[in-house]
Amino acid sequence: MTTNRVDQDALTELFNIGLHKAAAALSELTGQRIIVDLPRLWVCPIEETHLRLRELIEGELATVHQVFMGSVSGDAVLVLEYENASRLAALLTDGDVAVDGRLDQSAREVLAEVGNVILSSCLSAFGDMLQVAVSFSVPRIHVESLEGLLRSLKVQKDELHYTLLAATRFRLTEGEVGGYLMIAVGLSSLDLISKALAEQDR
Amino acid sequence: MAREDPLLSADGESLTVLHELAQVLELGVLIVDRSLVVTSCNRWLAAALPDAMPDLVGRSLLDVFPELRGSAAEHALLGALAGSTTVWAHRFHRYLLPLPPRPSGSEGRFERMQQSAHVMPLVRGGVIEGAVVIVQDVTERVAREEQLREALGRAEVASQAKSDFLASMSHELRTPLSAIIGYMDLLESDMVGPVAPLQKQYLGRVKSAAKHLIHIIEEILTFSRVEAGKEPLALEAIDVAAVAQSVVELFEPQATSKGLALIATLPTAPVMVFTDPTKLRQILINVVGNAMKFTDAGSVKIAVTHDADMVSFVIADTGPGMTEHDVERIFDPFTQLDQSLTRAKGGTGLGLPVSRKLAHLLGGDLVVDSVPGEGTTFTLSLPKVTDAERVLHPAQSTQALA
Numbered sequence: 001m002t003t004n005r006v007d008q009d010a011l012t013e014l015f016n017i018g019l020h021k022a023a024a025a026l027s028e029l030t031g032q033r034i035i036v037d038l039p040r041l042w043v044c045p046i047e048e049t050h051l052r053l054r055e056l057i058e059g060e061l062a063t064v065h066q067v068f069m070g071s072v073s074g075d076a077v078l079v080l081e082y083e084n085a086s087r088l089a090a091l092l093t094d095g096d097v098a099v100d101g102r103l104d105q106s107a108r109e110v111l112a113e114v115g116n117v118i119l120s121s122c123l124s125a126f127g128d129m130l131q132v133a134v135s136f137s138v139p140r141i142h143v144e145s146l147e148g149l150l151r152s153l154k155v156q157k158d159e160l161h162y163t164l165l166a167a168t169r170f171r172l173t174e175g176e177v178g179g180y181l182m183i184a185v186g187l188s189s190l191d192l193i194s195k196a197l198a199e200q201d202r
Numbered sequence: 203m204a205r206e207d208p209l210l211s212a213d214g215e216s217l218t219v220l221h222e223l224a225q226v227l228e229l230g231v232l233i234v235d236r237s238l239v240v241t242s243c244n245r246w247l248a249a250a251l252p253d254a255m256p257d258l259v260g261r262s263l264l265d266v267f268p269e270l271r272g273s274a275a276e277h278a279l280l281g282a283l284a285g286s287t288t289v290w291a292h293r294f295h296r297y298l299l300p301l302p303p304r305p306s307g308s309e310g311r312f313e314r315m316q317q318s319a320h321v322m323p324l325v326r327g328g329v330i331e332g333a334v335v336i337v338q339d340v341t342e343r344v345a346r347e348e349q350l351r352e353a354l355g356r357a358e359v360a361s362q363a364k365s366d367f368l369a370s371m372s373h374e375l376r377t378p379l380s381a382i383i384g385y386m387d388l389l390e391s392d393m394v395g396p397v398a399p400l401q402k403q404y405l406g407r408v409k410s411a412a413k414h415l416i417h418i419i420e421e422i423l424t425f426s427r428v429e430a431g432k433e434p435l436a437l438e439a440i441d442v443a444a445v446a447q448s449v450v451e452l453f454e455p456q457a458t459s460k461g462l463a464l465i466a467t468l469p470t471a472p473v474m475v476f477t478d479p480t481k482l483r484q485i486l487i488n489v490v491g492n493a494m495k496f497t498d499a500g501s502v503k504i505a506v507t508h509d510a511d512m513v514s515f516v517i518a519d520t521g522p523g524m525t526e527h528d529v530e531r532i533f534d535p536f537t538q539l540d541q542s543l544t545r546a547k548g549g550t551g552l553g554l555p556v557s558r559k560l561a562h563l564l565g566g567d568l569v570v571d572s573v574p575g576e577g578t579t580f581t582l583s584l585p586k587v588t589d590a591e592r593v594l595h596p597a598q599s600t601q602a603l604a
Contacts, residue, residue: 029294066287093293099351105340106347109291109318116289124286135285135330138320 006190010197012041014129015166015181018122025117030092035171036118046153046161046184053146056167056180057081062103063149064115066139068123071132072192074161074185075153076123078115080177082143085111088170088177103143112141118168122181130196153184160187230299230317230337233324236283238263241332250315250339252302269300278321282333290319292340299337306341316341361429368426372419379419382412421552424484425535428559435563440479441472442513442584446506449486453502456494463501473508476587481560485568488553489517489580497521500577512566513586518579524572532570533558557582 015038023036044052062085064078080088086098089107092114097107116139127134142152166181185193221242224231230247234240243258251258258266263279270276275298278288290298298319306313319337323330386409389397397405427433450466457464493502500520507514524532535555554568561568566584 096351097293097347099354104347105343106291106293109289110293113289113291113294116287120286133285135323135325136287138287138322139289 006043006194007197008041008043010200011043011164011193012038014125014197015041015122015164018125019118019168021125022118022121025121026092026114029113029117032092032173034092037169037171038166039169040167042163042165044163044165046163049163049165049182049184050146050150052165053079053180053182057146059083061144061146061149062086062111063142063144064112064119064139065142065149065152066116066119067137068134069137070127070134072126072130072134072185072189074183074189076119076136077149077153077182077184078111078118079149079180079182080111081179084177084179087175088114088179091170091172091174091177108141112139115139115141118181122183126193129200130192161185162187162190230335230339232258232263232299232335232337233332234263234279234335235332236330238279238333240266247299247337250301267300275299275321279333279335282321282323283330285323285330287320287322290317290321292316292318292344295319297337298335313341315339316344365426365430368422369430372423372426376416376419376423379412379416383409383416386412421556425552425556425559428556428563433560433563435478436480437476437478439474439476440482442475442477442482442515443468443471443473443506445479445482446486446504446515449483449490450504452487453490453494457502460494460498462494462497462499465501465503467503467505469506469508473506473513473586475513475584477564477584481564482584485557485560485582486515486517488557489515489568489582492553493517493519493521493578493580497577508586511586512583515582515584516579517582518577520577523574523576523578524570525574529570529572533568 019036019038023034026034026036042052057079058081060082062080062082066076068074068076082103083101086101086103086107089098089103089110090096093107093110097104097110103111116136119139120136123134123136142148144152161184164181164183164185166183168179168181170177170179224242224244227244228246229244230250231242231244232240232247233242239260239262240258248258255266264271264276270279274295275290278286278290278298281288295317297314297317298321299317301315303312303314305311316339317337318340319335321333321335324332324334386405388394390402390405390409424433446468447466450464450468454464490502490504497519498521502520503516503518505516505518507516533555535552558568561582561584564584565587566582568580568582570578570580572578
């Protein structure tokens with residue numbers, strides 16, 4: 001099984017490198033100290049992602065979705081429960097946006113920028129390890145259900161797909177917000193990643 | 203399996219389409235080559251530039267806007283040449299292209315165009331040929347959001363000030379009234395000397411008026427506490443049928459004196475619910491009292507029913523009833539439908555709004571159904587729960603019960 005071949009510790013380490021870079025960028029952007037950590041990571045077939053996410057999150061979601069392309073390709077999504085998304089936007093802007101818990105246009109832009117920083121930092125960490133360039137589409141923010149999110153993934157039917165699902169926690173001066181990072185890739189991309197991880201360990 | 207984004211990976215034909223499309227957009231679209239020399243600038247962006255500025259195309263963007271040198275915007279452009287996409291939220295950056303200030307508002311101020319933006323690579327044949335910059339003018343939207351935030355802030359301050367004022371005024375009024383009632387009791391009791399029967403009668407009337415005033419003040423106090431989210435709950439497992447029975451008994455003398463039939467249909471076995479008995483009693487007294495007040499002939503019926511999930515208290519009267527318009531307003535605070543009734547029947551107009559707010563606080567609801575000329579039916583429904591958690595989180599409790 002491919003999922004068994006992926007070295008979870010090495011993968012966690014890779015995510016941590018990306019999140020560390022993202023946190024530094026976000027701290028500079030907002031002028032406040034931000035830590036983004038990764039309490040848990042799962043690798044599962046895309047069909048099981050649905051069940052896993054259903055256990056973890058409920059209600060309406062706010063997602064930042066980017067398609068990435070290159071030798072490895074797939075979908076990268078920052079998934080937040082709607083309330084957490086508005087709380088995160090408010091925390092990042094000292095309450096200037098997401099007034100009254102509502103994601104207004106400015107709050108959505110803030111989340112799109114934050115999502116872009118996090119997703120591209122993590123994917124760049126993958127790209128650096130694989131020594132390939134990864135390019136990204138423009139991030140799109142959606143308010144949607146879990147089903148809507150899963151439908152929107154650009155999964156190609158010609159190969160098996162897997163999800164790298166990471167629970168993340170944004171720690172700011174005034175509070176913490178939990179969310180999920182989801183990277184959906186095809187079997188060939190996952191194989192490239194797991195081989196590179198294995199070589200790195202040698 | 204490698205994939206390419208068709209929009210960003212433009213072949214000659216789709217690049218032409220992109221150029222054509224850019225001309226009609228209400229957005230600024232700028233394309234630069236790998237040396238940051240402008241290769242395309244759409245009409246919208248050209249119109250935002252000063253008339254004196256020569257055509258951008260063919261010039262280095264850093265020469266046109268020297269402020270960009272060493273800035274985050276230059277960093278974003280260089281990032282795009284290395285394959286990164288940058289999102290530029292107005293809240294963090296204000297603007298990407300330092301377009302010249304323009305008149306803003308009616309006060310003769312000048313302001314730069316506020317922007318949100320995207321900077322992304324332009325890829326052709328797998329090679330990054332340059333960068334695409336898209337800017338959106340968000341000046342008006344940001345001003346609108348700012349106004350909305352300020353208005354919301356002012357409204358919150360005003361609402362808090364009103365609640366604080368009501369709470370402190372109610373407290374200030376209640377204290378001397380309690381003293382008045384206390385001294386009335388003392389005078390009535392003959393402990394400080396004999397009181398003539400007529401004087402006793404008058405003392406009784408003063409005391410009754412003072413008690414009525416205290417009741418009104420309590421209502422205002424409860425309303426302001428509930429509105430400020432400061433009303434505490436004291437939850438315990440109680441037999442709600444017994445609470446309903448005690449309320450019925452309370453109104454029996456009034457029903458007899460008005461010649462009304464007070465009919466109670468209550469379960470014989472206890473109906474145990476985890477709730478706040480004082481709040482439940484307060485709601486029932488308000489609603490039954492309301493029915494008694496407005497019904498001059500006929501009956502007031504009180505029924506308690508329950509199933510696995512909910513317990514319902516139905517209070518139906520044969521009073522004057524209400525129109526659909528009146529029904530919509532009945533839970534608005536400080537509203538009495540017929541101002542002439544205020545004088546005739548008394549009351550603050552807060553009883554029903556307070557009751558509904560208390561019902562919500564208990565995880566339930568209070569609804570009304572009325573037919574003019576036939577009567578009114580109030581239904582109080584409460585979740586039939588047995589632990590505190592689900593009362594305190596009604597949204598979750600509803601889900602859990604569903």
